[in-house]
Amino acid sequence: MFGFRCRPSALLLFLFIPSLWASLIDPGGQWFEGGSSSLSRRELATRSVAQDYPLRILCLGASITFGFHSSSGNGFRYALRGKLVEQGNDVNMIGSLKGGNMSNNHVEGWTGFRISQVAQKAELSLPSMPNLVLLLAGTNDMKQNFEVSTAHLRLGQLIDRIFHVVPSTNIIVGTLPPDSNATAEANILIFNTNVEKMIYNRTMQGQKVSLVDFHSDWFSLADLGADGTHPTDMGYLKMSKVWYTGILAASGNISAPVEVKGINDYKAGNDSSAAGTAMDVVCQTTNGQTMSTAQKLQCSSSSRIPLVNICLVLGIIIINIYIS
Numbered sequence: 340m341f342g343f344r345c346r347p348s349a350l351l352l353f354l355f356i357p358s359l360w361a362s363l364i365d366p367g368g369q370w371f372e373g374g375s376s377s378l379s380r381r382e383l384a385t386r387s388v389a390q391d392y393p394l395r396i397l398c399l400g401a402s403i404t405f406g407f408h409s410s411s412g413n414g415f416r417y418a419l420r421g422k423l424v425e426q427g428n429d430v431n432m433i434g435s436l437k438g439g440n441m442s443n444n445h446v447e448g449w450t451g452f453r454i455s456q457v458a459q460k461a462e463l464s465l466p467s468m469p470n471l472v473l474l475l476a477g478t479n480d481m482k483q484n485f486e487v488s489t490a491h492l493r494l495g496q497l498i499d500r501i502f503h504v505v506p507s508t509n510i511i512v513g514t515l516p517p518d519s520n521a522t523a524e525a526n527i528l529i530f531n532t533n534v535e536k537m538i539y540n541r542t543m544q545g546q547k548v549s550l551v552d553f554h555s556d557w558f559s560l561a562d563l564g565a566d567g568t569h570p571t572d573m574g575y576l577k578m579s580k581v582w583y584t585g586i587l588a589a590s591g592n593i594s595a596p597v598e599v600k601g602i603n604d605y606k607a608g609n610d611s612s613a614a615g616t617a618m619d620v621v622c623q624t625t626n627g628q629t630m631s632t633a634q635k636l637q638c639s640s641s642s643r644i645p646l647v648n649i650c651l652v653l654g655i656i657i658i659n660i661y662i663s
């Protein structure tokens with residue numbers, strides 16, 4: 340007989356196996372528990388991202404990129420850098436500014452700057468040839484109600500310029516986080532939708548550019564500080580996590596950094612004092628917020644676990660059909 344009969348043994352299998360799969364997906368529990376510093380460099384290399392190339396990262400944008408109003412001044416950069424170092428990568432953060440109390444605190448984040456102004460400042464860092472650019476710009480255009488409907492095109496010009504100077508680089512673009520000002524928020528929603536389409540178009544053309552979302556269910560006004568624009572420490576930590584997830588997704592597309600006289604990524608990256616697991620903690624802390632399914636999904640860093648569950652359910656249904 341063909342039918343969907345639920346057998347207790349199959350149910351048990353279903354309850355048991357997802358955790359088994361989770362351990363296969365997340366060997367060593369590095370994602371949820373953080374790494375152990377006793378691992379050798381070789382062991383670390385097997386789990387590092389971007390084929391173990393050094394990451395010469397340019398964080399490019401305005402005040403949120405700078406880490407404005409975070410208590411350490413590091414914003415999202417400290418936990419992100421620490422996580423990458425912990426995975427075994429050499430990390431060299433570049434930029435003409437320094438911000439925050441972390442080591443290797445270079446950044447190109449200009450408070451109050453609109454996209455076109457950020458683009459001018461990008462010229463200070465592009466000669467350093469980053470192999471990874473984390474780009475988050477537009478908040479000030481939106482807050483100033485400045486040419487909102489074409490803002491994504493200005494961002495597109497900046498992306499073109501970056502690829503022109505560093506053709507082998509990889510760019511990860513962030514959507515803008517929510518804002519408590521209703522006018523700014525309405526603008527942000529328009530911008531984010533346009534940026535999403537623009538990045539999709541570019542991906543279709545084979546450009547090494549991808550999108551991460553800071554305006555998902557995981558982010559809300561509760562992640563913003565008193566000014567209603569800049570994230571709280573918890574909000575910044577969530578941002579680190581989202582950038583990291585984006586870097587993992589783009590990992591296979593990241594190339595070795597171009598050699599530039601005077602730049603030593605290894606030296607910069609060998610200071611692992613910033614290694615930390617703060618970012619992992621964000622998923623164990625709800626910050627007074629109830630975690631929605633989407634938030635939990637974000638915490639599990641990929642859709643693989645739920646997908647595996649779907650496959651298991653299908654598999655069990657098929658087994659049931661066969662044994663009944």
Ligand SMILES: *[C@@H]1O[C@H](CO)[C@@H](O)[C@H](O)[C@H]1NC(C)=O
Pocket residue numbers: 410411412440441
């Ligand atoms: C950086 O600032 C934070 C927040 O004030 C503090 O907890 C941390 O100890 C500081 N780290 C260093 C290395 O000074």
Ligand SMILES: *[C@@H]1O[C@H](CO)[C@@H](O)[C@H](O)[C@H]1NC(C)=O
Pocket residue numbers: 482483484520521522523
């Ligand atoms: C919200 O932003 C708009 C546009 O920038 C500004 O005119 C308005 O004063 C702001 N509202 C509040 C309550 O800050």
Ligand SMILES: *[C@@H]1O[C@H](CO)[C@@H](O)[C@H](O)[C@H]1NC(C)=O
Pocket residue numbers: 491533534536537540
């Ligand atoms: C994406 O590409 C389509 C088709 O080429 C075009 O019509 C559309 O304007 C593009 N959208 C953006 C936001 O670049």
Ligand SMILES: *[C@@H]1O[C@H](CO)[C@@H](O)[C@H](O)[C@H]1NC(C)=O
Pocket residue numbers: 542543545546547548549588589590592
């Ligand atoms: C990787 O690069 C290819 C083109 O080389 C592109 O189609 C793909 O979308 C990229 N993926 C990511 C995540 O950047």
Ligand SMILES: *[C@@H]1O[C@H](CO)[C@@H](O)[C@H](O)[C@H]1NC(C)=O
Pocket residue numbers: 380609
């Ligand atoms: C980092 O550099 C120091 C010397 O500056 C060296 O002793 C140490 O072995 C290096 N660490 C790694 C992980 O290579």
